[in-house]
Amino acid sequence: MVTGRVHDWVKDAILEVQEYVHLVTKAGRSVLTPPIYxxxxxxxxxxxxxGSLTVVLLAGLFTGMVLALNSGLTLDQFGARSMVGRLISASMVKELGPxxxxxxxxxxxxxxxxxxxxxxxxTDQIAALRALGTDPVRKLVVPRVLAGVLMVPLLTVLAGGIGMVGGWIVT
Incomplete structure (x- = not known):
């Protein structure tokens, strides 16, 4: 009885991984071939x-402020207040920003x-896309993946920059 459940669970897990790999492969191929939407x-x-810009900028700003405030107090005890800027820039660019x-x-x-x-x-909209001859992966998945791949690094740079500005405001 228990072995049957374990067997079913393992089988289901393998099928899920297989479907995921198939989706990723299909999306990867769709990026390189027309039509491109x-x-x-x-x-x-x-x-x-x-849409994510406000949230990312606010998180980066306040993180830089808090980082500058806390590290400034600690570094003051050792006479290294001048290192706050380096600490904030390194932390925001390498760790906290991304x-x-x-x-x-x-x-x-x-x-x-x-x-x-x-x-x-x-609501069967994906089935309707298929019925109209449109590939749902190409129409729905690829634009979201491309936008995420291209926009997240830009947002990361902005978060790091605004975090350093936040640290500058506090110090």
Missing amino acids: YRDIIEQFDAIGI VLTGLMVAGRVGSGIAAELGSMMV
Whole structure:
């Protein structure tokens, strides 16, 4: 009885991984071949990049401020107050900027994309795309992946920069 459940669980897990690999492969191929839906890609740039800009900038700003405040107090004890700028820039560029940007974008955009595609699946819009001869992966997945791949690094740079500005404001 227990071995049957374990067997079913392992089988289901392998099938899920197989479907994921198939989706990633299909999306990767679709990026390189026409047709390319430029309008959808630009809409996703707006949704993922511009839509996340406020959250990412605020998180970066306040993180830089808090980092400067806390590290400044600690470095004052050792007479190394002049190192606050280096500490903030290194921390924001190497560590906190990318992590915070990833978390903010994943939290904001990931749930939105999942809800949107789930709603489209329930209301048979994806089946309608197939019936019209449109590849759903090319139309729905590829623009979101491209927008995420291109916008997250830009948002990371902005978060690091605004974090350093926040540190400068506090010091």
